[in-house]
Amino acid sequence: MIAADINIERKPSRRPPSGIGIVHLGLGAFHRAHQAVYVQRYIDRAGADDWGICSANIRANRTLVDQLRDGDCRYHVAEYSDDEHVTLREVTAIREALYAGPDGPDREALLARMSDPAVRIVTLTVTEKGYFLSPGSGELLADAPPIVHDIAEPRSPHTAPGMLVEALVRRRAAGVEPFTVLCCDNMPHNGRRTRRAVISLARHRESALADWIEANVAFPSSMVDRIVPAMTDADRKRLAGLGIDDPAAVVCETFSQWVVEDHFPLGRPDWEFDGVEMVADVAPFETMKLRLLNGAHSLLAYVGTLAGIETVDAGVARPAFRGLLQYYWQQEAIPTLSLPAGSDAVAYTDSLLARFGNDSLRHRLQQIAMDGSQKLPQRWLAGGVESLTANDGADLRATALGIAAWIRYTAGTDLNNQPHPVDDPLAETFATLHRRHGDDPAALIDAFLALDAVFPAAMRDDRLFSRQILAALARLENDGVESAIAALTLNASDRDA
Numbered sequence: 001m002i003a004a005d006i007n008i009e010r011k012p013s014r015r016p017p018s019g020i021g022i023v024h025l026g027l028g029a030f031h032r033a034h035q036a037v038y039v040q041r042y043i044d045r046a047g048a049d050d051w052g053i054c055s056a057n058i059r060a061n062r063t064l065v066d067q068l069r070d071g072d073c074r075y076h077v078a079e080y081s082d083d084e085h086v087t088l089r090e091v092t093a094i095r096e097a098l099y100a101g102p103d104g105p106d107r108e109a110l111l112a113r114m115s116d117p118a119v120r121i122v123t124l125t126v127t128e129k130g131y132f133l134s135p136g137s138g139e140l141l142a143d144a145p146p147i148v149h150d151i152a153e154p155r156s157p158h159t160a161p162g163m164l165v166e167a168l169v170r171r172r173a174a175g176v177e178p179f180t181v182l183c184c185d186n187m188p189h190n191g192r193r194t195r196r197a198v199i200s201l202a203r204h205r206e207s208a209l210a211d212w213i214e215a216n217v218a219f220p221s222s223m224v225d226r227i228v229p230a231m232t233d234a235d236r237k238r239l240a241g242l243g244i245d246d247p248a249a250v251v252c253e254t255f256s257q258w259v260v261e262d263h264f265p266l267g268r269p270d271w272e273f274d275g276v277e278m279v280a281d282v283a284p285f286e287t288m289k290l291r292l293l294n295g296a297h298s299l300l301a302y303v304g305t306l307a308g309i310e311t312v313d314a315g316v317a318r319p320a321f322r323g324l325l326q327y328y329w330q331q332e333a334i335p336t337l338s339l340p341a342g343s344d345a346v347a348y349t350d351s352l353l354a355r356f357g358n359d360s361l362r363h364r365l366q367q368i369a370m371d372g373s374q375k376l377p378q379r380w381l382a383g384g385v386e387s388l389t390a391n392d393g394a395d396l397r398a399t400a401l402g403i404a405a406w407i408r409y410t411a412g413t414d415l416n417n418q419p420h421p422v423d424d425p426l427a428e429t430f431a432t433l434h435r436r437h438g439d440d441p442a443a444l445i446d447a448f449l450a451l452d453a454v455f456p457a458a459m460r461d462d463r464l465f466s467r468q469i470l471a472a473l474a475r476l477e478n479d480g481v482e483s484a485i486a487a488l489t490l491n492a493s494d495r496d497a
């Protein structure tokens with residue numbers, strides 16, 4: 001459909017090639033539509049040339065880096081409030097794009113840039129798995145092959161923690177103050193986690209180095225929020241219909257939020273004038289967002305995909321799925337939260353339903369379903385354990401349904417036996433468990449719950465909870481998704497049904 005109301009903001013002239021103050025690792029869709037837009041607002045407002053971005057990929061995707069370079073690092077962000085209302089922004093805040101993957105030519109250029117005294121902040125969106133931390137314990141996965149590589153060859157790192165350690169080593173040797181590391185991935189206490197990955201890896205290299213990082217490097221946490229679906233050919237086609245022929249363009253929603261812990265020893269853009277919330281403690285914001293927004297997304301992803309539903313908006317268009325989300329929010333997620341001052345959980349979840357219903361985004365459930373082993377601990381399980389610890393008889397039936405759906409999803413087919421890819425660092429383990437226990441659902445559930453990288457012990461050992469998962473799995477298989485959702489509304493006394 002041709003948009004009826006198009007608002008186009010174009011940059012009048014070529015941005016200066018200098019002025020890089022931020023290095024970003026993880027040049028994906030989200031970075032282009034979120035952080036780079038905030039930096040653009042800063043540049044436009046302040047007219048300053050000190051916080052431009054050098055953005056790099058250290059793993060896929062090289063093509064995007066080449067496309068950005070070909071386009072002079074200019075690209076468009078299309079913010080859709082619905083199919084008929086779109087704001088197109090041209091973004092020039094990225095001044096340099098590098099591909100520094102193991103097979104890429106730019107690793108030295110990236111490390112040199114990270115060692116430049118003008119660079120005072122390094123930001124990251126390398127996905128949850130890019131930190132090589134156990135989702136359960138939060139410890140560095142020292143046996144993961146890329147980390148084994150970075151321990152053996154620390155000067156030519158392959159991982160984000162390895163890049164940070166090597167760049168910090170170079171700065172320290174040159175007497176340059178360390179940059180601030182700002183994680184922008186969807187993890188709880190994401191600054192603390194990034195710090196742990198970096199310090200643990202540094203300790204393999206030299207314990208004095210680890211101590212120096214511990215004492216001198218700031219790792220503020222941040223909560224990031226904007227729905228930015230992966231681009232599809234259909235998106236490119238509709239942008240072409242608006243006259244935008246830009247392979248690096250991204251499509252996203254209008255909403256955007258960034259809450260940042262204000263701890264930047266070498267300074268930062270005065271982002272508070274550009275819509276960033278600079279706060280002392282991010283934790284209440286991130287817990288609310290992870291459990292309410294992302295928790296609901298994951299529920300839709302697994303339960304919806306099993307029913308053959310493809311997108312978030314198609315899911316929430318169905319009353320049963322809206323009911324499932326309301327039940328999960330009201331009964332299981334909201335009671336675990338300490339809300340940020342001034343926020344209202346019901347208003348927040350109402351706004352989530354409106355955002356999820358935005359059918360111009362075509363946000364694919366399959367994208368959200370990937371990396372479940374990395375996502376579920378913070379989205380469902382941490383809150384679930386808190387409930388079980390606080391109340392022995394806590395009823396987590398929506399979470400149990402979500403876990404049953406996730407386990408069924410990891411078999412690689414939906415309830416009509418239509419195949420889908422299972423994209424997860426533990427995909428091979430899942431396949432083994434399904435091969436071994438496919439005929440015995442109770443044994444299958446026990447084997448999944450025994451994955452201590454995913455499930456906390458308190459949840460694993462709750463027999464009533466595992467029986468609820470078993471009951472939900474049976475309902476999904478035998479009666480379908482809507483019936484399994486309907487069962488949630490039964491009296492809480494059937495907890496051990």
Ligand code: NAI
Binds near residue numbers: 058159227
């Ligand atoms: P994307 O697929 O467009 O980009 C992923 C980026 O991560 C790429 O730059 C890729 O090179 C990098 N990457 C992947 N695995 C890596 C690894 N093991 N080591 C180093 N780099 C690695 O995905 P997108 O949309 O940019 O999302 C990335 C992350 O941003 C998400 O995982 C999430 O934590 C965060 N985020 C995304 C939102 C969205 O709506 N897309 C919204 C809020 C946060």
Ligand code: CS2
Binds near residue numbers: 226227228294375
């Ligand atoms: C989604 C998130 O892909 C996913 O797992 O839940 O990326 C979600 O779109 C963002 O967190 C919204 O801010």
